[in-house]
Amino acid sequence: MTNDIIIIGGGHNGLACAAYLAKAGKRVTVLEAAEQLGGAAITREFAPGYQVSAGAHLLYMLDKNVRKELALESNGLAFSQSNMKTVALAEDGDHLVIANNSAQGAGITDADQVALQEYQRFMTRFASIIGRLHNRIPPRIATKNSSDLLTLAKTALDIRMLGRDDMREFLRIAGINIYDILQENFDHPLLKGALSMDGILGTNLGPRSNNSVFTTLHRLSGLQGINMPRGGLGAVSEALATVARKHGATIRTSAVVTRICMQGDRVTGVELQDGEEISASAVVSSADPRTTFMGLLGARNLEAGFVRRINNIRMRGTAAKLHLALDGLPAFKGLEAGLLGERILIAPDIEYVERAFNQVKYGQHSVHPVAEITLPSLHDDSLAPNGKHVLSAIIQYAPYDLKNGWASQKAAFTEQVIDLLEQYAPGIRQQIIHQEMLTPVDIEREFRISGGHWHHGELAIDQFLMLRPAPHSAQYLSPVDGLYLCGAGSHPGGGVMGSAGRNAASAILKATQKDERS
Ligand SMILES: Cc1cc2nc3c(=O)[nH]c(=O)nc-3n(C[C@H](O)[C@H](O)[C@H](O)COP(=O)(O)OP(=O)(O)OC[C@H]3O[C@@H](n4cnc5c(N)ncnc54)[C@H](O)[C@@H]3O)c2cc1C
Incomplete structure (x- = not known):
């Protein structure tokens, strides 16, 4: 039996798209390359007994419509923390706490x-x-x-x-x-x-x-408060998968798509790494646009101008991710215990942030990086053994195309970041049981995102709305009949929102109804 629709990628957008299409009565199969669903919205083990949101670690932009229409809370989504505050760390311990529209402390x-x-x-x-x-x-x-x-x-x-x-x-x-x-x-x-x-x-x-x-x-445009799902960001993907399955979608993991198949001008299905061919009347890709068009479809099936545009999308990631398994709670200088579970920043002034960026221009990582730190296990005991803790931090800047490559520099960069944490939380180095640093190159490998870029392509005015990812593919359609997009590389971009998946489903339903009529 031919599938109505194949979705490449079981990240949260692919799953949201699957849920909407299945709900509308389509026969949908999701093919995810990894063993686990979620893409960059995943919770996975990084040390025995320690779980972390390995990509996104805070939920602040989840589309209200997706949340409500797919009843995510009734399908497993719960929160360990909501409306988190932001703590801007000062090295002398006199920190600033920002909550909603007001700030306290630090004079x-x-x-x-x-x-x-x-x-x-x-x-x-x-x-x-x-x-x-x-x-x-x-x-x-x-x-x-x-x-x-x-x-x-x-x-x-x-x-x-x-x-x-x-x-x-x-x-x-x-x-x-x-x-x-x-x-x-x-x-x-x-x-x-x-x-x-x-x-x-x-x-x-x-x-x-x-x-x-x-x-x-x-x-700010999608901000719904800063929240931490119970069980990590993977809980969002799991809830979406539950809804998709309830509506009849088939979801396969460890299913690596190697080729989008075509006959004449039309897409006919996909081929998997093990040679299996699956036919479908439509293929929807949540992989990034470069992977989709250059890697899976192939430049030979596209016009030269379109190929140039896709190759020119700016998508070099600069965010790294640090995961620490800790023997106990770290003690940040001057930070009261009640604030340890909030969103904690190392960005002591705007000149510091700009200086951290300066090195990227020359292919180097920051000497003094900025960090967004969370301790998710503080309010969620499913993530670490009793009395132990997990620290998850986004570290910038760590450019994808580091001069001389990451292989020889990752260990030193990790040490530098731990030294930085030590300045604010003396003693943290001794508490580390296990550490994992994901550079953009690791992010590319683990999540199959070209350039390891958070948004599947820089968010910029010239890469937004009808220009995202490129003209002739900005309405979740593509220059090839039967091929659609639904990932963060499409409007409105990345972040765990689900909007691209939702919008894509409605564009696909419109287009397939038109096809069926003609
Ligand atoms: C380090 C990091 C930190 C982040 N932090 C935050 C945060 O705190 N909050 C936030 O809101 N956002 C954050 N983001 C952004 C957010 O995680 C992403 O924008 C979002 O998860 C993208 O979702 P997606 O479903 O569009 O794509 P993805 O999550 O990338 O999913 C695409 C899926 O397609 C699969 N795939 C690709 N190629 C193939 C193939 N050939 N065959 C089969 N499957 C394939 C991949 O394995 C993947 O599962 C972060 C991103 C990163 C990288």
């Missing part, structure tokens, strides 16, 4: 408090314009299609509705960088350092880079 002034509220007001307002696009199939620009025209008109209207002053400000800041905006608004170094992290995490940008306002707004 924060009233002027900075007021500025923070105003910053959150205008940034949230601007971000909502981007947020309203998340659930829409990106419009084509040169179009007469009424729904595309309506989306374009609605976006223009959203900007106009900001009112004269905010509209001017929106247009002004869209083209500058987050460094300038934070310098204009704040004095406190820890506050500026912490806020700049929202624009640079997962990107190949420093605070002074173009697009860092856009990336800050993108993160």
Whole structure:
């Protein structure tokens, strides 16, 4: 029996897409290369008895529609922590704690408090314009299609509705960088350092880079509070898989797709590593666009201009991931125990963050990196043996294409990062039972993401909406009949959102209905 639809990749977007398509009555088979589902939203063992969210470690952008329509909470998703605070660590132990629109500690002034509220007001307002696009199939620009025209008109209207002053400000800041905006608004170094992290995490940008306002707004546009799923980020993928299976989807793991098969101009199915061929009337790929088009379909099946565009997508990851199995809880200087379970940042000021980025330009990793640290086992005893703990940290910057390669430099970089942690949490080195560092090269290998890039391609104005991943493939379609995209490389990008999977399902249902009618 021919499958209606094959989905390549059982990351959270592939699974969300499968759940929606199966719910709509399609016969769906998901083929995941790894032994375990989840892609970069996975919980796995990294030392005997210690589990960690090996890619994404905080959930803050999960699409409200996906959560509700697929009833994820009724299908296993629960939280060990919700609405986490952000702690900006100071080396002297006088830390700044940011919660919602206010900050406490480290001698924060009233002027900075007021500025923070105003910053959150205008940034949230601007971000909502981007947020309203998340659930829409990106419009084509040169179009007469009424729904595309309506989306374009609605976006223009959203900007106009900001009112004269905010509209001017929106247009002004869209083209500058987050460094300038934070310098204009704040004095406190820890506050500026912490806020700049929202624009640079997962990107190949420093605070002074173009697009860092856009990336800050993108993160804010989907923000649902900072949360920690019980059982790690893999719990999101597991809940999505449960829903997909309930609606009849077949999910296979250890199923490596090596080729997307074609007959004439149309996709007919896929071939697996062991030679098995599976036919389908449509193939949907949640693998990144370079893997999908260059690796699985092949340049010979595509026009030269499109091949050039795909090859030009900027997708060099700079985020590394450190996992530590600890003998006990680390003691951060001056940090009260109640704050240990929050989101902890090492980004003591914005100049430090920019300096950490500087080395990337020359193919080097940061000498003094920035870090986003969590201790997920503090509120979730499923992750570590009794009395032991797990530390999970995103470390930047660790460029994918490090000069002289990672093989000879990973061990020294790991030591450097542990030295950095030791400065803030003296004694932590002695508590380490096991350590694992994933560089972007490891991330590429483990999650099959080209360049090890968090978003399957840099998030930037020229790689967003109708330009993501490239023209002629931006509506979850592709230049080849029967081939669709549903991963983070498509609109609205990466982060554990599920929006790309959801939007893709609706684009595919529309397209397949049209095919069936003709
Ligand atoms: C280090 C790191 C930290 C991050 N931290 C956060 C965070 O804290 N919060 C957050 O929201 N986001 C975070 N992200 C981003 C987020 O994890 C990703 O954007 C998101 O998980 C992408 O989901 P996806 O389903 O689109 O793709 P993926 O998760 O990449 O899934 C694609 C799947 O396709 C499979 N695949 C690829 N090729 C084949 C093939 N040939 N055959 C079969 N299967 C194949 C892969 O194995 C993979 O399972 C982080 C990312 C990284 C790398």
